[in-house]
Amino acid sequence: MASENFKITPYKVTLKKDGLPRCGTRSTPGVITQRSCVYYGARWILAPIKNSIHIIHSPIGCAYYGATVRKKTYTIASSDISEIEIIYGGEKKLKKAILEAARELKGEVIFVYLTCPTALNGDNIEAVCREAEEILKIPVIPVYSPGFAGCSQAKGHEIGMKALFRLIDRNVDSAKELIKKKRRYKFYKISKDEELTVNIIGEFNVSHDLEVIKELLSKLGIRVICTFTGDCDLKSMSESKKAKLNLVHCRSTGKYIANYMEEKYGIPQMKVSFFGISNTQKSLLEIGKFFNIEERAVEVIKEEYNKIKEELKFYLEKLEGKKVGMFMGGSKIGLLSAAFRDIGMEPIIIGSQFGSLEDYLEAYINAEDNTILVDDASNVDLQIMMENKKPDIFIGGTKEKFLALKLGIPFLSFPQDNYPFTGFTGFLNFAREVYKAIYHPIWKLIKFEIN
Known part of the structure; x- marks a missing residue:
């Protein structure tokens, strides 16, 4: 379309x-670009999940590369395969690494990443993960993310999100009523005293962005069950199918889970954004309309905007x-x-x-x-x-x-490095940081000539 x-x-x-630029294609050979590989895209999605263990089935270099995500360094494990495993297979070494990591790190879910060399030598990580799961009695999820599976890390975002389907489906018996009752209507029909619940999909809580969003939703009387993946764990993911609505904050990464849950559990999805005043206002009004609480949404918008308008006026005039x-x-x-x-x-x-x-x-x-x-x-x-x-x-x-x-x-x-940029207070932070960067006194001391 x-x-x-x-x-x-x-x-x-x-x-x-x-017109629009050509996109989603492979980089020109020989040209150094700034794209990352598919494996790193999967790490970008899965790294924030609480109480999780991440095992990279690869030489140690891949593990080192994937340890830092969004400027935060995580504890991860590696099977540390060598030339011997590349030639004869590394499944035994991987199983040993999984069991040892589970014993030492004590998580509630394990992710095992297939990378370039282990994809090429044909290691069956699915079978290894199933064996380990039977022993450990916790989910062991394979993540098929060799770097050559796509033209950029964007493919890894898809792979990482789809790896979570198994965790969403856990304890599926508790959601039989939801599966039978497909919620296909546009606006939710709430009954008196019913709890309003949502999931947020495609939000990764950079510099506490998520806390601002949750506070806004809380003022509307809405509880967030699970945030994929900025604030989630095994329990919240398995309970996420009970939400009344999925809020998709990043469409590119969030659409996979949102579409899956809409198809399987009948949970409607809504594209929202809390970056910028206009987007935040529009999103709150649409959420309010969905839950039939528009008046409350209007009150929250006025209240939050009044908190920032005086200081914001100064930055708007300068910028x-x-x-x-x-x-x-x-x-x-x-x-x-x-x-x-x-x-x-x-x-x-x-x-x-x-x-x-x-x-x-x-x-x-x-x-x-x-x-x-x-x-x-x-x-x-x-x-x-x-x-x-x-x-x-x-x-x-x-x-x-x-x-x-x-x-x-x-x-x-x-x-960003320090402050949330979402919601009304985040927009004020954003405008303030832009102002400080442009009007920093250093630019008065340094003169550049750009030809």
Whole structure:
């Protein structure tokens, strides 16, 4: 449907007026890009799960690479296979590693990742996981994530989310009524004193973003059962099928679980966003409408906005008309471009390491005709765009930071380092951080000439 309404160019770099960039394709051989592999994408999804053990069936290098996710280092284990296991198979060594890790780390669920070398030598990790599960009496979930399974870490997001299906289905007998009663109606019919419950899917609690979202929902009288995967454990995942509604915060990663639960358990899903004033207001109103508590939602919106409006006014006046460039993981480019519009800033470069067509469509709506849309940019690509478009600030990850600063362009990290950016208080934090980056006194002391 999207491809019928929007022109998709054969290029990875394009202007909005010329159409959407080609995306979801393999990188050009020989060109150094900033994409990660499928295995790292799976780690990105599964790493935050509480009381979980993660075993990487690979040489030690893969385990080292996957230990740090979103700037946080996790304890993980490795089967540490060598040339001998590559040739003769590493299933015995993997089973030993699982049992030893369970004894030493004492988790309630174990994830076992298949990587490039163990996928190539044909190790049957499914059989090993089933044997280990019978011994340990806890779930042992295989994660089929060799780096070559997709063109970027985005495929790993899908694999990681689908690995959780087995945990959602645990204790399925308790959900027989839900399976029989498919909830296909648009708005939920609540009875008096009935508890309103939701799951949040595709939210990873960066810098306490989730806490802000939960507080807003709590003021609406809504309880969050499970958050995939920023705040979840085995118990909350197995109870997640009892929710009245699934809130999908990141569509790219969350759609797999949301679609699965809608099909199997009849739980409706709603795409929401709590980045930016407009998105937050719209999401709260739609949630309120679904649960028939619109008046309460309006009251919460007014109350929360009144808390920030005085300080926010100062930042909006200072930032209006400023130009911004961004390059990050795919799911947030559309959300952030909308948030910058709320501030009064103009996105002039919008790019992603592995964005989907859906991500670029969302960004497209908030872009001007001469805005550059770029997928899978190299450092050289980014430097040329920065030098030519000259944004007032650039938003990206650690790898983009030093390039921007070298060119004399203020920089803001995203995912952020210190403060939540969701909801009303998060939007105030966001505007404050953008202001501090642009108006930092260091730029008065340093003069750059960009040719």
